[in-house]
Amino acid sequence: MPKLPNWLTDSLVLQRERQLWRQTKVLAAPQNTQMSLAGETYLSFCSNDYLGLADHPALKQALAEGALRYGAGSGSSHLVSGHLDIHDQLEQALAQWLGVERVLLFSTGYMANLAVISALGGKDCPILQDKLNHASLIDGAQLSQAPWRRYLHGNVDSAAKMMARMEQLGLLVTDGVFSMDGDIAPLSELVVLADQEHWMTMVDDAHGLGCLGDQGQGSLSLAGLKADAVTLLVGTFGKAFGTAGAFVACSQEMAEYLTQFARPYIYTTAMAPAMAAATLASLELICSAEGDQRRQRLSNNIALFKQSLPTQGVTLMASDTAIQPIVIGDSGRAMAVSAFLQQQGILCTAIRPPTVPAGSARLRITLSADHTQEDIVLLCRKLADAIDYTSGGE
Incomplete structure (x- = not known):
């Protein structure tokens, strides 16, 4: 294929250097709270399937x-x-x-x-x-x-x-x-x-x-x-x-x-x-009674997450919706927290500039009606470990 111009290849190098590199994850399971990636099963907190209907x-x-x-x-x-x-x-x-x-x-x-x-x-x-x-x-x-x-x-x-x-x-x-x-x-x-x-x-x-x-x-x-x-x-x-x-x-x-x-x-x-x-x-x-029940479960999960979240080292934004962002700040550290969580069996994507303002890289945690209480408690515990690990704690 024809050689690409230098400005294009230079842009890709710069994107990597700035910790802003994006890539696609290939999943091999229906869209729900349990996702299969590269032969491993993960607990997912990064889907917009808020009511758990995608696999209904x-x-x-x-x-x-x-x-x-x-x-x-x-x-x-x-x-x-x-x-x-x-x-x-x-x-x-x-x-x-x-x-x-x-x-x-x-x-x-x-x-x-x-x-x-x-x-x-x-x-x-x-x-x-x-x-x-x-x-x-x-x-x-x-x-x-x-x-x-x-x-x-x-x-x-x-x-x-x-x-x-x-x-x-x-x-x-x-x-x-x-x-x-x-x-x-x-x-x-x-x-x-x-x-x-x-x-x-x-x-x-x-x-x-x-x-x-x-x-x-x-x-x-x-x-x-x-x-x-x-x-x-x-x-x-x-x-x-x-x-x-x-x-x-x-x-x-x-x-x-x-x-x-x-x-x-x-x-x-x-x-x-x-x-x-x-x-x-x-x-x-x-519009059905099941829809009301799912919305109530989602609301309960949001409340449980905010209640269970560790208070030390975590900046939770003011949200009462299924989107619960935790601001990390530095893009590299946000990626490190996300990678730590994935090693612990949890998928939670790091969001970086220009999607969010410079200096406000974050974990965009999204909750579903299908998450169990055990799922949310586990996330909060592993999140505390990730924050501690990436800050140099033991």
């Missing part, structure tokens, strides 16, 4: 039956011939669940965010975002070529000041649950601000839907708001739903606008119909 029998059955009925792929985009009746059923069920007029399906959450922000943002519509918003939201603003700014994390006063300095009405964008910190946006206050200033609002609740609020309706529900309190609500299926894909919930008119102008929607093959069938089964579980 009902979802696997629905996926299999969906594939037998509809085949493996959808064949084309939603606007050509890829929108099947199972997609339509899922959209309608999601709309009814959230109490909105329309839902549009997307292949990934990243694509949904790119689609919405790039379609709405422009010279006539500036974008205002939380400083810690997900990369897909930031990339959407850059792709839109709109004037855009980021307010201080979770700071409504900062958002208001920046909004007042912008000459045009625009789009206020925030995560519901922040993926690396686990905290929740001040949604009630942000919605009031946007309504007062006549701005549109967009909430990406990838990590809240399914887990929080009434019937798992997410961060907005937890804040006492309905989904139609915001202009656009984005959700993903790859977290609590246990499947894959994403959706945008909005008004009928906004859905029509996105259908005409959101390029990632127009030009992307629709999600596999079997995946839509599995996601419909997941939604039914999330």
Whole structure:
């Protein structure tokens, strides 16, 4: 193959030197709390499968039956011939669940965010975002070529000041649950601000839907708001739903606008119909008594983790969600803590810059409804050992 340019190979060397090297782990088991890696079994605390649905029998059955009925792929985009009746059923069920007029399906959450922000943002519509918003939201603003700014994390006063300095009405964008910190946006206050200033609002609740609020309706529900309190609500299926894909919930008119102008929607093959069938089964579980039980187990596990965590040498961020980050600081040490835990049979990924700010490398511990109390107590004990070991303790 042709020789690569020097700047490319130099970048790879620098990435290693900075302890920022990324690589893929090849797993050989279903996505659950016990994972098989290179022939060894590990207790996992790094999956976003918060409710433990990814390996649920009902979802696997629905996926299999969906594939037998509809085949493996959808064949084309939603606007050509890829929108099947199972997609339509899922959209309608999601709309009814959230109490909105329309839902549009997307292949990934990243694509949904790119689609919405790039379609709405422009010279006539500036974008205002939380400083810690997900990369897909930031990339959407850059792709839109709109004037855009980021307010201080979770700071409504900062958002208001920046909004007042912008000459045009625009789009206020925030995560519901922040993926690396686990905290929740001040949604009630942000919605009031946007309504007062006549701005549109967009909430990406990838990590809240399914887990929080009434019937798992997410961060907005937890804040006492309905989904139609915001202009656009984005959700993903790859977290609590246990499947894959994403959706945008909005008004009928906004859905029509996105259908005409959101390029990632127009030009992307629709999600596999079997995946839509599995996601419909997941939604039914999330809304059921079993869903309530799983959310309660998850809540109990979060409380147990925070109670059992060692107090010495551990900085736990202010989170009451399934995402429980422990800030280590130095990237090399974060990698060492993660490696120590893996040697002890526990998978917990180290998150490093630029995913998080410089000097705030961390373990992003994620809890599941399927973790047992014994799992969590073991994690906390081994975590104390890891912190002590990497700090030079005996």
